Amino acid sequence: MIKLFRYLKPYRVSVAFVLVLVFLQSLSELYLPTLMADIVDFGIIKGDTPFIWKIGGFMLLVTAGGTIVSIIASYLSSRVSTGFGKLVRSKIFSHVENFSLQEFDKVGTASLITRTTNDVTQVQQVLIMIMRMMIMAPMLCIGGIIMAVSKDAKLSLVIVAVIPILAGTIFAIARKGIPLFKVMQSKIDKLNLVLREGLIGIRVIRSFNRISHEKQRFNEANLDVTNTAIKVNQIMAALMPVMMLILNLSTIAIIWFGGIRISEGNMQVGDLMAFIQYAMQIMFSLIMVSMMFVMIPRASASAVRINEVLNMAPEIKDPARAKLAGTKKGLVEFDQVTFSYPGAEKPALSNISFQARPGEITAIIGGTGSGKSTLISLIPRFYDVDSGSIRIDDIDVREMSQQSLRASMGFVPQKAVLFTGTITDNIRYGKEDATDEEVKHAAAVAQAGEFISSMKDGYDSLISQGGSNVSGGQKQRLSIARALVRRPEIYIFDDSFSALDFKTDAKLRAALKQETTSSTVLIVAQRVSTVIDADQIIVLDEGQIAGIGNHRELMDTCMVYREIVSSQLSEEEIA
Known part of the structure; x- marks a missing residue:
């Protein structure tokens, strides 16, 4: 004491x-x-x-x-x-x-x-x-x-x-x-x-x-x-x-x-x-x-x-001399990354290597427990890798300060989290000095403008604790708007479209493509329809990469991907 x-x-x-x-x-x-x-x-x-x-x-x-x-x-x-x-x-x-x-x-x-x-x-x-x-x-x-x-x-x-x-x-x-x-x-x-x-x-x-x-x-x-x-x-x-x-x-x-x-x-x-x-x-x-x-x-x-x-020292610390990227592009590289949770019998991810390039959409798909959410949690350094490296614009994320690393990202978690306050406050959480026009534009791209306008006080409508007064799909769209208002170099969507109907999902992905033409986009999804148009799809199976390519390439080369597709789409849709 x-x-x-x-x-x-x-x-x-x-x-x-x-x-x-x-x-x-x-x-x-x-x-x-x-x-x-x-x-x-x-x-x-x-x-x-x-x-x-x-x-x-x-x-x-x-x-x-x-x-x-x-x-x-x-x-x-x-x-x-x-x-x-x-x-x-x-x-x-x-x-x-x-x-x-x-x-x-x-x-x-x-x-x-x-x-x-x-x-x-x-x-x-x-x-x-x-x-x-x-x-x-x-x-x-x-x-x-x-x-x-x-x-x-x-x-x-x-x-x-x-x-x-x-x-x-x-x-x-x-x-x-x-x-x-x-x-x-x-x-x-x-x-x-x-x-x-x-x-x-x-x-x-x-x-x-x-x-x-x-x-x-x-x-x-x-x-x-x-x-x-x-x-x-x-x-x-x-x-x-x-x-x-x-x-x-x-x-x-x-x-x-x-x-x-x-x-x-x-x-x-x-x-x-x-x-x-x-x-x-x-x-x-x-x-x-x-x-x-x-x-x-x-x-x-x-x-x-x-x-x-x-006295508990955080395991993830900023380096003594943090490196800063010169010209920020948003190139994300995984090089032989292996990661295990403390006390786990085997690694959650093993020997993961791929590149996610600016201007492209990289989708990550796989069965439950395949390591999708774990993989993207390593990019903002929520956890540190056991071996290998993750680089952004050729700089290892462990050599960057956590603040500058995360400032370059717009992260939408798997479980949408909203805070007590107005809708505008929640969207501005991504960028404190965002103008009203930027807030409305981000909401429009996230397909949230329509339901916000229908609310009694519009953008000044209050969100209750935990977002209990809005639906799951509305929470997800507000979380996406919060990430979009930042206009970062890297967008990370961790199964952020699961609560959306197929029509809204398609409209949102189309709007995102226009909005993120120069950014790196990583999307974790369970639905094949969400990832089918991605420039690059990474298929995970039990913590390892089972295949990398676009939809057509994977249909020819990856059995795991074919099984996922056949479980979700009819033969006519696959054809």
């Missing part, structure tokens, strides 16, 4: 102020019992009313000063902790944005959300306690012991006997509770995962009547978290009653032995009253420490999980 506190650097002045203010508050609390003892010993017993008024007024001033200092310290510590939380969340988000898909697969989206929200909140809450109690608890404990000894050294032996018992109790209870906090955070991860799957997949769940099954899954994960929370809270709940029992027994012992000391004339009544208050302060300072023991273990477990993310 200490490693995370480096993010307190912008707030170091405020932290110093908090510590000074808490120190002053502690001094005021330590001074008050002595003033009360003076009032009893020199004012009440001697009947000196002016002295009572004088010291009583001074007590009020000290109390008011301590209260003001406490309020300011609370305000500043709250500001520091919330600012710290904001900064850490921002750091996690920025760091995660640099992750390759490999790191996302490793940690998991649900866990990343928990670490950015719940875990940061845990550390943020304990930070307030540390700032308030880190000075106050030791000050009250040490100061209380000194002041108690100054009142009566022999009676202080009661405190000396009680402190080890208190410390032992705190240690024994915390030792049982600490391991459970880490377990609880991982179970919250699982709960988030089940909840996220249930919400995202609600249509599938309902269509297959699996609502009761998903409820059971959620209830099991929820009950698991609840049982762990109950168990850890039961352990920690024992702390306070035990502490209060020891505290009350200590008070009885102090009054008992203090009464004997007074009757023997070795102690005054006011000093005994002050001694009891100092004993209470010592005990309460230890209770503060015990409260920190309750919070710190959970926050420490959360801090470890946050540091795991922040």
